[in-house]
Amino acid sequence: MKHSDSNAAPQKAGLPGRVKAGVAGSLVAMAGAAAVIMPGCGKEASVPTRADEAVAAVSTPVPGASPAAGSDRDATLPPRWVPSYPAAQGQEGGTKRETKDKIAGTYLAKTKDDPDKVKDYFDSTLKADGFETDVKSTSTDGNDSTIVTATVNGGKRKLTVTATSEKGVTNLVITYEGAK
Numbered sequence: 001m002k003h004s005d006s007n008a009a010p011q012k013a014g015l016p017g018r019v020k021a022g023v024a025g026s027l028v029a030m031a032g033a034a035a036v037i038m039p040g041c042g043k044e045a046s047v048p049t050r051a052d053e054a055v056a057a058v059s060t061p062v063p064g065a066s067p068a069a070g071s072d073r074d075a076t077l078p079p080r081w082v083p084s085y086p087a088a089q090g091q092e093g094g095t096k097r098e099t100k101d102k103i104a105g106t107y108l109a110k111t112k113d114d115p116d117k118v119k120d121y122f123d124s125t126l127k128a129d130g131f132e133t134d135v136k137s138t139s140t141d142g143n144d145s146t147i148v149t150a151t152v153n154g155g156k157r158k159l160t161v162t163a164t165s166e167k168g169v170t171n172l173v174i175t176y177e178g179a180k
Helices: 023-036 115-130
Strands: 043-049 054-061 089-098 102-111 132-140 143-152 155-164 169-179
Touching: 115 132, 115 143, 115 155, 115 169
Parallel strands: none
Antiparallel strands: 043 054, 089 102, 102 169, 132 143, 143 155, 155 169
């Protein structure tokens, strides 16, 4: 199952959305920042995070940024070449940047499935789509985490799926970069 491309017009506002605290919130902030740091930086966007009642914003350079509105999860859907996890619900706070030939972004989702099931799905689906994959899994204090990294066409398309469980919910952070 693949996401369809969004026809939503890009916005010029800063990055919206709040992400839950804990391991998943930290991963979301790190992955979001990693997904938007690119050469030729010139603009800035804030990636807000929430830890209990405190709110901290991470300022990240974004060249030619055109993030979507936080209430419109469809505007941050990844391109068709990024597999969609069937049991996942999209979350606010993703990013998307498009140029004439390239697209990059972060898509956030959650599922009740465990990280191993998510890992198996993305590993097999990406391999079937011609990607080379690398999988790493860890478990700390009962919270499981898995990372699937994938490349295709000599690195012209890159994808990282981070699945982290916390209190019975698996949070997904899907970062992608490559040709449209």
